[in-house]
Amino acid sequence: MAHDTHHHKESFITKYLFSQDHKMIAKQYLLTAIFMGAIGITLSALFRMKLGWPDERFPLLESILGSDAAPDGLLDSNWYLGLVTLHGTIMVFFVLTGGLSGTFSNLLIPLQVGARDMASGLLNMIAYWLFFLSSVLMAASLFIETGPAMAGWTVYPPLSVLAEFQPGSGLGMTLWLLSMTVFIASSLIGGINYIVTILNLRTKGMTMTRLPLTIWAFFITAILGVLSFPVLLSAAVLLLMDRGFGTSFYMSDIVTSSGALDATGGSPILYEHLFWFLGHPEVYIILLPALGMTSEIISTCSRKPIFGYRAMIGSMLAIGFLSFIVWGHHMFLTGMNPFLGGVFTFTTLLIAIPSAVKAFNYITTIWKGNVIMTPAMLFCIGSVSTFISGGLTGIILADSALDISQHDTYFVVGHFHIVMGMTAILGMFAGIYHWFPKMYGKSMNKRMGMVHFWITIVCGYGVFLPMHFLGEGGLPRRYYENTNFPMFDHFLDLNIMISIFASVGVIAQVIFFFNFFYSIFRGPKSSQNPWNANSLEWTTPVEHVHGNWIGEIPTVHRWPYDYSKPGKDTDFVPQHIPLDDNEEEH
Amino acid sequence: MEIKFIIIITVALFFIALVQLMKIYDLAAKVRGEKSQEKVSRSENMLMANLMLVxxxxxxxxxxxxxxxxxxxxxxxxxxxxxxxxxxxxLMFNWWIILPVFFITNTLLFGFSWKYYHREERTALYYPHNNKLEAVWTIVPAIVLAFIVIYGLMTWNKIMYNQEKGEIVEVYGYQFGWIVRYSGVDNTLGKADYKMVSATNPLGVITESTIKDTYLEIDQRVNDIDSILSNNINGDGEYLLPESKVDKLQEELDRHKRRKYRIEASIDRKENNVNVYESSNDDIIVQEIHLVKDQPYTFKFRSKDVIHCPWFPHFRAQINAVPGMETSFALTPTITTAEMRADPDVQKHWENINVIHNERKRRIGEEEERVLFDYVLMCNKICGAGHSNMQLKVIVETQEEFNNWIENNGDNKRLTFSGQEVSWSKTKEQASL
Incomplete structure (x- = not known):
């Protein structure tokens, strides 16, 4: 292979800070994501307090957010939008894109394809530090007097252009754009590295059709990211120019309190097209890694091969391709040509087919399995359930005619939080519980993991299922208070219920944080292959070494899903075990 | 400060307690003889499986x-x-497909997880693929979706390509409210331009007199700024004002001059615009939307500042109002407000709403009131601090009631561009918000 195992001495800085080792970088991504995730979900609990109890004053809010944001404990309406915006941005980009892909692509790609490290360790390190910098910038925008960006996570112009329209569109928005620019650079560098590693550094015998589905998912995710993030970058740059240099890409015919602006000829719709050209593939950038890990864990813990391996790859490829031609379903009601709306309805509903294939394949994998209920497996079952439940309501939103009565209501909020938010976050938790032994050489406490799962799934559904009914009742999203319209008064107690579920759900994550950090330091030492899994990462030693394997990298002889294969002594056959004389591959 | 201190202490104590609990748990596990956290015991598997079902x-x-x-x-x-x-x-058609699939697939998922939980004596079935089965669940969803797509697109096209010529009503969104303009007898809205928007002309309607007024307004401001600047200059030609202030004034001066030039160049062309000027003569600006039952309407939407989204929940109608672009939506109301209020279901629902509404009013110490059903227009695209309160009452009524309202409603005075006697004051207030 390219280089042998290194054993040179490392300082603290090269080992823990500016490490080029993919395993350490994966842990850095994970810790950053957990930190950002804690901020993101806390913000949601804070603004849910206002929605659940619109007339109460919470001194807690003032002590956490400061007196600008919550004078006398009553959340300010601009800050409410700021919290919503940052919650969305942090969860979508920093936790479920940077955090999810960053952690598990880095950890698993070299280990599962059989490589000593990423194709470029240096680029990998740079990608992480850019991610870290962008996280700091985004978190810092919470500490500005005028507040963070407030125009929603999609930051549509002209609202996001002038501080006159809302205070957050001043410095807060500038920080948002800077942070996102750095973030995009990080994503692109990371993505290219993943693609190159998967294509070029596979070990002997590891053909593309012997790759674990995790790797396929990371591979397609990275391609989606590399093709779509540059478009967001261009959208951000044009927005930056509209804000700072007097251009009018997105601005036209606008009157402010100081009179008509000069800007003419631009269109906010252009921004929406550019944004959603990333924004929709982004949904799958978030989902696919979670689904990939779910495939792997469900198969391992059901002691049964994943059903329809090739169909799973095919459906991921189909989803990946289709995700590029559906962005217009976010824009049915922008005044876009109705014909275009029809086309996007068609392409969007096509995605339901590969998604259905995936869902049925998961269920068939569990059927007649021998399901071990590790915390990771519990989270996977939850993730499949939310993928189904949320995916089904997507059929309604994809229909342009129905979108007229559902668009931007709480129905949308409920839908995407279940299908994208919960599926991905449950998948991410599954990944953490499953590969924690690989990351830290320790085991997490299983009982705490089980309790964590049950509270999370109950609260998750408890928060987001009722939102569908708020939406059916016509309640628009991003409303600071619903009390201005008597017609929404009968939702008062439903909103209280949602807020209670949300607070319990958020507080329950303390169990996870505690379990995670406690286990890093005091957890019991794990064995080399704790789940009796087949893929290559479990052939590496528990203690991390540079280059992953001491000695030769194993050669691969079979696919990774030979569980409970008839005629074998054990119920698993790792990938590096050669085929018997007259054994069929699968 | 004290509260923060107490919170920090509480959180710290909580974590210390947790760590101690974990230590006890670890010890207990050791005593029980459990070596690792990796193996899930038979009883745990069973418990989790049963919980799946529960x-x-x-x-x-x-x-x-x-x-x-x-x-x-x-x-x-x-x-x-x-x-x-x-x-x-x-929507109902879709629900009847979605809900059964939802219940069936979730039952299979949780049911299988319950039925096939791990027992040492069992072996999983080696079942890597079955092409027939996979073809079934590719093709069946495809067929069902084909129906959904076709039915959906037929409805969409019917709504969006509505050719029926309706009465034209304009809704103009701004931070944070709406201005409504009826197109009058000729069913044509007078042309408007954002460069003409001013305190006295909130919609920027173009007429000979509004152009004259706009020039006057601009000239006056230009003169004001000129005189401020020339009064604050010393013998050496240096300004006595702070530099930033001078810059600001000069910038504003330039902007006004540019605006006037652009109005002269693109709007003030009487020879091209005779019809345009006249079509605004019978336009009426009002404070509430009144619609006649069974009369087709074509709503035109514009925005003054940011993207808004006019949303009529009871009409199932919404479309964005985008600055720099006109959008439209055609609809025909079929039930009057009075008919709706008389409906027994609606009455029952609003009895309940009144109870909840006034419970809250009592709780926050506001005066109790009786709320009635009304159609409403609200904003459904994030637009800033007042987003959640951009409401406008919509009333659907009979032709007689409508005529009565438009002829002699005291509060909603007719506002035409030909008759100067009508009151601008209401709209002035609204426009300067």
Whole structure:
């Protein structure tokens, strides 16, 4: 292979800070994501307090957010939008894109394809530090007097252009754009590295059709990211120019309190097209890694091969391709040509087919399995359930005619939080519980993991299922208070219920944080292959070494899903075990 | 400060307690002889499997409770427009497909997880693929979706390519409210331009007199700034004002000059615009939207500042109002406000709303009131601090009631561009918000 195992001495800085080792970088991504995730979900609990109890004053809010944001404990309406915006941005980009892909692509790609490290360790390190910098910038925008960006996570112009329209569109928005620019650079560098590693550094015998589905998912995710993030970058740059240099890409015919602006000829719709050209593939950038890990864990813990391996790859490829031609379903009601709306309805509903294939394949994998209920497996079952439940309501939103009565209501909020938010976050938790032994050489406490799962799934559904009914009742999203319209008064107690579920759900994550950090330091030492899994990462030693394997990298002889294969002594056959004389591959 | 201190202490104590609990747990596990956290015991597997089933039952129960309590449109009732009823039917069609699939697939998922939990003596079935089965669940969803797509697109096209010529009403969104303009007898809105928007002309309507007024306004401001600047200059030609202030004034001066130039160049062309000037003569600006039952309407939407989204929940109608672009939506209301209020279901629902509404009013110490059903227009695209309160009352009534309102409604005085006697004051207030 390219280089042998290194054993040179490392300082603290090269080992823990500016490490080029993919395993350490994966842990850095994970810790950053957990930190950002804690901020993101806390913000949601804070603004849910206002929605659940619109007339109460919470001194807690003032002590956490400061007196600008919550004078006398009553959340300010601009800050409410700021919290919503940052919650969305942090969860979508920093936790479920940077955090999810960053952690598990880095950890698993070299280990599962059989490589000593990423194709470029240096680029990998740079990608992480850019991610870290962008996280700091985004978190810092919470500490500005005028507040963070407030125009929603999609930051549509002209609202996001002038501080006159809302205070957050001043410095807060500038920080948002800077942070996102750095973030995009990080994503692109990371993505290219993943693609190159998967294509070029596979070990002997590891053909593309012997790759674990995790790797396929990371591979397609990275391609989606590399093709779509540059478009967001261009959208951000044009927005930056509209804000700072007097251009009018997105601005036209606008009157402010100081009179008509000069800007003419631009269109906010252009921004929406550019944004959603990333924004929709982004949904799958978030989902696919979670689904990939779910495939792997469900198969391992059901002691049964994943059903329809090739169909799973095919459906991921189909989803990946289709995700590029559906962005217009976010824009049915922008005044876009109705014909275009029809086309996007068609392409969007096509995605339901590969998604259905995936869902049925998961269920068939569990059927007649021998399901071990590790915390990771519990989270996977939850993730499949939310993928189904949320995916089904997507059929309604994809229909342009129905979108007229559902668009931007709480129905949308409920839908995407279940299908994208919960599926991905449950998948991410599954990944953490499953590969924690690989990351830290320790085991997490299983009982705490089980309790964590049950509270999370109950609260998750408890928060987001009722939102569908708020939406059916016509309640628009991003409303600071619903009390201005008597017609929404009968939702008062439903909103209280949602807020209670949300607070319990958020507080329950303390169990996870505690379990995670406690286990890093005091957890019991794990064995080399704790789940009796087949893929290559479990052939590496528990203690991390540079280059992953001491000695030769194993050669691969079979696919990774030979569980409970008839005629074998054990119920698993790792990938590096050669085929018997007259054994069929699968 | 004290509160923060107490919170920090509490959190710290909580974590210390947790760590101690974990230590006890670890010790107990050691005593029991459990070596690792990796192996899930038989009893744990069984417990989790049973919980799967319990969860499924509770989960389905929750969904059914929500449907029975908040289903049937959660208080939006039958749609009050023709196209809205098509949307509702399409929605029901979709629900009848989605809900069975939801219950069946979730039952399979949780049921299998329960039935096939791990026992040492069992062996999983080696079943890597089955092409026939996979073809079935590719093709069946494809066929079902084909129906959904075709039915959906037929409805969409019917709504969007509505050729019926309706009465034109303009809704103009701004932070944070709406201005409504009726197109009058000629059913043509007078042309408007954002460069003409001013305190006295909130919609920027173009007429000979508004152009003259705009020039006057601009000239006056230009003179004001000129005189400020020339009064604050010393003998050496240096300004006595702070530099930033001078810059600001000069910038404003330039802007006004540019605006005037652009109005002269592109708007003030009488020879091209005679019809345009006249069509605004019978336009009327009002404070509420009054619609006549069974009369087709074509709404035109514009925005003054940011993207808004006019949303009529009871009409199942919404489309964005985008600065720099006109959008439109055609609808025909079919139920008057009075008819809606007389409906027994609506009455029952609003009795309940009144109870909840006034409970809250008492709690926050406000005066109790009786609230009645009304159609409403609200904003459904994030637009800033006042987003959640951009409301406008919509009234659907008979032709006689409408005529009565438009002729002699004291509060909503006619506002025409030909008759100067009408009151500008109301709109002035609104426009300067």
């Amino acid at each position: 969860f499924m039952v509770v989960f389905f129960g929750f969904v059914i409770w929500l449907i029975s309590k908040y289903g049937s449109n959660s208080g939006l009732y039958t749609s009050a427009t023709i196209h809205g009823r098509d949307i509702d039917e399409l």
